[in-house]
Every structure is written in structure tokens, then in C-alpha cells.
Amino acid sequence: MTFDWGPPVRIGSNREHKTLTDATVDRLRGDIISGRLKSGAKVKSEDLKGLYGVGTSPIREALFQLASEGLVRADGQRGFRVAELNENELLEITDWRARLEGEALRRSIINGDVNWEANAIAALHRLRGVQTSRDLTRDKAADLWEERHREFHFALYGKCGSPWLLRFCELLIQNGERYRRAFVEYKSIDQSITQEHEAILDAAVKRDHVKAVSILDKHIRHAGELAQKFLEKSLAPKASSAKLKPRRAGRGRTH
Amino acid sequence: MTFDWGPPVRIGSNREHKTLTDATVDRLRGDIISGRLKSGAKVKSEDLKGLYGVGTSPIREALFQLASEGLVRADGQRGFRVAELNENELLEITDWRARLEGEALRRSIINGDVNWEANAIAALHRLRGVQTSRDLTRDKAADLWEERHREFHFALYGKCGSPWLLRFCELLIQNGERYRRAFVEYKSIDQSITQEHEAILDAAVKRDHVKAVSILDKHIRHAGELAQKFLEKSLAPKASSAKLKPRRAGRGRTH
DNA sequence: AGAATAGCAGATTTCGAAATTCGGAGAAGG
DNA sequence: CCTTCTCCGAATTTCGAAATCTGCTATTCT
Known part of the structure; x- marks a missing residue:
């Protein structure tokens, strides 16, 4: 009611x-x-x-x-x-993600109960499950990995006790994900990313929020830099492909 | 373009x-x-x-x-x-307002140019202009005061350089304003509020971001406590008026 | 009598078409 | 030859009605 x-x-x-x-x-x-x-x-x-x-x-x-x-x-x-993607926004999103998600994680570690731990552990397990998929470039597989990835992060933040904070994280994560998926060509998930997840969960379950937040911070900035590297490569180098954002979107006038 | x-x-x-x-x-x-x-x-x-x-x-x-x-x-x-109003959310909004608006102000003071100063000064002047209105309980007058008030705050934050931060502030301010207007019966603007505005602007123009942010923090928490006081009074005391949210809202059916 | 079901009235969601609006192509004028 | 104005097709916005859905009321069965 x-x-x-x-x-x-x-x-x-x-x-x-x-x-x-x-x-x-x-x-x-x-x-x-x-x-x-x-x-x-x-x-x-x-x-x-x-x-x-x-x-x-x-x-x-x-x-x-x-x-x-x-x-x-x-x-x-x-x-x-x-909405257009651009480098400044990627920087901004990454920065705020690190700050706000860090705070959300910190609070969750302080507030979280056993059930919260269990959910996080389960979420990471499910993420590991799709990790093994060979071909993450396929839409279906990438969608699934990203969904599990989001779920893991949100399982971590779930007990922060602040709906507004969660909402902000959600918006940032959503918008940030676009950059990864637009620019990063990941065939398989980088091993270091996977290790970071494990380390965050480990520290979280041990209630070491200083450590957990510190790794999360690195994790997010790491992901941001990766996307930025690809983004620069896409925008800057060959003026030939300058007109990326190819017109092929609207199928109106071909030619 | x-x-x-x-x-x-x-x-x-x-x-x-x-x-x-x-x-x-x-x-x-x-x-x-x-x-x-x-x-x-x-x-x-x-x-x-x-x-x-x-x-x-x-x-x-x-x-x-x-x-x-x-x-x-x-x-x-x-x-x-x-959306329903409730005390927990008011607390949450107040807290995040203080944090995020504080950061926005700090950054603006650091980035802001003379033009930014001018805008802020002008905005406060306009706010003073409606301050004198006798009857702020009237919708029109209250609407105007609140608009000028928002504009003053946003003039202050305008040079923070972070659209996402601004957006978050905007959402919080919007949702926070509802509490003031729902519960606080302000006949005339509290003198201390007015003084805080002056002090914030003064510190901002002097580029003393530590002081400015500190006053802003007090300003926001002050407003939050005021609303909270009224909210508690509305919810708790007389169970008789338990069905607050008096019907007089929609002017459609005056029965 | 109590519980469950069918039927109804009121709202909400969804559709498809009419009315506006935009932007460019082409004509008219400088 | 360039600028300005007018008109046309395409796209978007807006409307009003049809289709669905929800929650309540009355009815029926146990």
C-alpha cells in the first residue's frame, strides 16, 4: 500500500x-x-x-x-x-561516476547486511558466467555482459540508502556505457577488469570500505581511460574517416 | 551550429x-x-x-x-x-544539495570570470527586487520569488563547467523546493536567508571559495531544517487533521 | 452468510489521421 | 550572378476516438 x-x-x-x-x-x-x-x-x-x-x-x-x-x-x-558523444562529456561522466559510485559503495558497505553480501556475490557469479562467452562483439552477448555488469555494480550499491544517489549513478552509468560500446572494441573482457571486480567484492565482503572504494575508483577511471583512448583514435587520426558518425543511420536517402 | x-x-x-x-x-x-x-x-x-x-x-x-x-x-x-513527499527524502535532498551545490559553487568561483560575477550580482539584485513584496503567500508572488531565487543560485553555479553537475543540482533543487512550498508558511522572507545570500555573493566575488561554500552549506541545511520542522508539525501532531493534503488543490470541483 | 465470479462504469493507453511546421527548390527581382 | 520570396513535399506535432484495462458492485453458488 x-x-x-x-x-x-x-x-x-x-x-x-x-x-x-x-x-x-x-x-x-x-x-x-x-x-x-x-x-x-x-x-x-x-x-x-x-x-x-x-x-x-x-x-x-x-x-x-x-x-x-x-x-x-x-x-x-x-x-x-x-545525443552526441564527445570527449569532454566522457571525462565528466567518468569523474562523477568515480565520486558518486564510490560514495554509494562506501555507504552500502557500512549499511549492508548478509543478504546484501549474498546478492553481490551472486551477481558477480552471474557476471563470471557470461565472461566465458567467446564472442562478445555480437550484440546479444555484449548486451548480456553489460547487463550483468550493471547488475553487479548495482548489487554493490543497493544498500547505500539513498534513492537519489542511486538514480544519479544509474544515469551516469547509462550514459557512460555508450562510450564504451561506441568506441571500445573488446573481443574478450580485459583480464584486469575481471580482477578488479573480484577485488572490489572481496574488500566489500570484508567490510574494508576504504580499500573497496579505492579499487572501485581505479576500476571506473580505468574504464574511462580505455574508452577515451579509443575515442581519440576514432576522432583524431585519419581525417579520411573524419565523417565517422556515418550517415548510414537514417535510411532515408541512400546517396 | x-x-x-x-x-x-x-x-x-x-x-x-x-x-x-x-x-x-x-x-x-x-x-x-x-x-x-x-x-x-x-x-x-x-x-x-x-x-x-x-x-x-x-x-x-x-x-x-x-x-x-x-x-x-x-x-x-x-x-x-x-510524487509523495516524505521526511526521509527531504533529508536526503538537503544533504545532496549541500554537497553538490557546494562543489558547483567552488568550481564556479575558481573558473568564473568577470561576466560570471556580473550575472550573479545582477541575479541577486533582481531577487532583492521581489523581496520587498508584501504578500509572498500569493501564488504569483511566491512563484516569482522562487524563480528569482533559483536564478540566483544558478547564476552562482553557472561556471562550474559540468553540465551533469548542473543537471543534478537542478533536479535536487526542483524536488527540494516542493517541500518548502508545501510546508513552510512564509509570510515574508526570513531575514537570515537574505543575509546568507548577500554573504555568499560577497565571498564569491572575493573568490573566497572556502568561505562561500561554507555559507552555502549552512544556507541549504538551514532551509532544509526549516522545511523539516514544518513537515513534522504537519504530519505528527493532531491526528485530527490526519488527512492533511487538504482537498483545496484542484480548483475544478469546488463541490 | 461468506466467497467467488461476472458485469459495468470510469480511466487509461493506443492508434491513425488531420493540422502545423520546417527546409529546400525554384522563380522573381536587384 | 547573387539575394529574396514563394511554394511544395516531408516530417512532426496534435487531436479525438477506439480499444484495453482496472476496480467496484451486484449476483450467484456453496
């Missing part, structure tokens, strides 16, 4: 979709974060209507929601486009 | 409304923050359609946007309601 307070904290795909709009939000969000919809691409509701098989309203409603989350920009009465 | 990066940072009422939906968002947000739509109240699109004189779509799109901002909750297929 009593409502949860604080902003709704919901990650990625929820099991039950009561509403067509909800389903569309998740699907669209997934397509943007994963990079299937490219940075800066125009989003034509007409196209999505066909693609997702829903009417105008759910798509439009989803678009407005994602605009508030920073994944999409509403452009006057000129429709919507996928 | 080039897009601003980072999430869109827009406060309250924007000058130009290109789209009916945009106008509806601002209007609805105003009605929620000001308390004209009460905490927990059901939001019937049918009612708003009549009240605002627009069709289903703009209202629905606005509702989804506000849901992402935390002012409204979307409830399965059971429609929307104004």
Missing part, C-alpha cells in the same frame, strides 16, 4: 512491462546505449513505428523520457536525435 | 516555447512544485486536458518527462500521480 519514496530506480530491461510505452523505453534505450542507434542520428518516429511495431504515442512518450535521461535530444519542432 | 554537450540544463519557465508539450511540461512542473497540485494527488489527463486546454498527447508526454525528473510517478496502467 505504501509507496517507495525517492525517484524510481530502474535499470535496463525490467521483467514485466505493463505498458507498451515502458517496453518501448527499454528497447529504445537499449538500442541507443548499445550503439545500434548511432550518436547524433536522427530518430524518425515513422521509422521506429515500423521497426518496433507500435503507434506514434508510445514512441513519442518513450522519446521524452529518454530525453530526460540524456540519451536523446529534443530539437525544437524538428524531432529528436540521439 | 554546434550542439551544447551534456544534458540539457533548463530551469522552470523558458522564454520561448516551440512546442505545446514544452509549455505543458513547464506549466505542470510549476503546478506541482508550487503545491497547486498536492503530493500524492491523482493526475487525470482528462482533467488537465480541460484545465490546460490541450489534447491528450502533450499532457501525456509532459507527464513522462516529469516522471523522469521525480515529480510524478507512473503507476502501471493506473495512470499518474504527483
